[in-house]
Amino acid sequence: MIKRLLWLALLPMGAQAADDFARQWPLQLSQPDAGAYRVSLDASVYAAAHWRDLRDVRVLDADGKPVASAVYAAAMPLSAPLRTVELSWFALPVSAATADDDLSVVVERDGGGKVLSIRNSVARAGEAGSADPVWLVDLDKDAGKLRALQVDWADPSATLDLGYRLEGSDDLRGWQVLDPQVRLVQLNNQGRALRNTTIKVESGLRYLRLVPLQRHGAPALRGLRGEMADMVDAGDWQWQVLQAQSGGNARDGYLYTLKGRLPVQRLDVVMPANSAVSWTVSSRDLDRTGADGQTPHWQTLTQGWNAWNLSEGGQQQRSAPLETSGTVTDREWRLQAEPGSEPAQAPELRLGYRPGSVMFLAQGRAPYLLVAGSANVGQAQAALDPMLDALRARNGQQWQPAAASLGAQAQRAGDAAYQSAQTPRDWKNLVLWAVLVLGALVVAGFALSLIRSGQAGKQ
Secondary structure, three states: HHHHHHHHHOOOOOOOOOOOOOOOEEEEEEOOOOOOOEEEOHHHHHHHHHOOOOOEEEEEEOOOEEEEEOOOOOOOEOOOOOEEOEEEEEHHHHHHHOOOOHHOOEEOOOOOOOEHHHHHHHOOOOOOOOOOOOOEEOOOOOOOEEEEEEEEEOOOOOOEEEEEEEEEEOOOOOEEEEEEEEEEEEEEEOOOEEOOOOOOOOOOOOOOEEEEEEOOOOOOOOEEEEEEEEEEEEOOOOEEEEOOOEEEEOOOOEEOOEEEEOOOEEEEEEEOOOOEEEEEEEEEEOOOOOOOOOOOOEEEEEEEEEEEEEOOEEEEEEOOOEEEEEEOOOOOOEEEEOOOOOOOOOOEEEEEOOOEOOOOOOOOOOHHHEEOOOOOOOOOOOHHHHHHHHHHHOOOOOOOOOEEOOOOOOOOOHHHHHHOOOOOOOOHHHHHHHHHHHHHHHHHHHHHHHHHHHHHHOO
């Protein structure tokens, strides 16, 4: 019996792991031989997911093994082709740029912050005895879009090797060093030219300045151009229409519940015809219970949002949807009207989002499945971003993996997958302890038997 217990103790304890995802979708590939795919998520995936960051959304191969994948919970705007624009630039003396590091005393701006003029005059660059000036650039509405500065000298044949310090500011008072030494080179020799007149920029600051590291040597500047990267709205907005579940008074407002953690970025309210109401919109997530066990507070997303609906001449006009300041993934929403302005009936709340996606590599055997919904998965996922960045740099920023689409949803493990797994018992240790105890009892039994037999022999 002891041998049998030891054999049981050495067996791998734990039966085959149960299916740990609630739902599954077959994936249909647009190209059977592509190495990477991108599948757009729909509302059913968000509704099935357990975690806010969609860590429990995975791709499995035909053998049930996970493949390398990366989940993007919300859609990312696409980069448009770079455009080149002429920039507004101004020359000012080095002394003005270094005195207390405050250019607001020498720069004239309009109410929107646009630089109109420089009140300090500066000698023309390249003239005899003139010091190299500081170049001030106002990006205005293109702030955050600049990817590179292109320097255009008046004399393209001039020989130069100049150093500049690139700085940035949002208010012309405090300046940050973006690059301590930028080299601008323009060399000509026997019909051959070596030029480096482009400065890479990674900053969202509105004002830039190029401070010379040498006193003399810069020729006259003809212009500065900027390479701008615009973001393109893909336009694939999806909308969830919610009906009020309760409420309506000024204090509680109207309450709505959203199925799934959709990445909401737009709000809209559908009200009765010929009505206008100023709304306060709030949201919360009941899953975020505080440490004290209390229900989480509402967070206000906007106040005084005026929504209206006008019917005139058989045509209906409505206020535009409201953009949220960021992505909101809460599931409970509230509309509160200004006191005394409640509509005649509960309005519809429309929540707009652009679906995220999953990118995965064609590892293992096809067909592939997308699975979602598990309380027992970790955060570890394949780091595909470096590979995707390299492919876009090589093939253009518009490059995307081949498309894949979701098939019909099917249940996998169901609601059981949302239950946190209990810590499994260490049956191996329990069995080993049982073996030791049983062995000790057997030894004690033998000893007691020997003692009794010895006493019987003396009699």
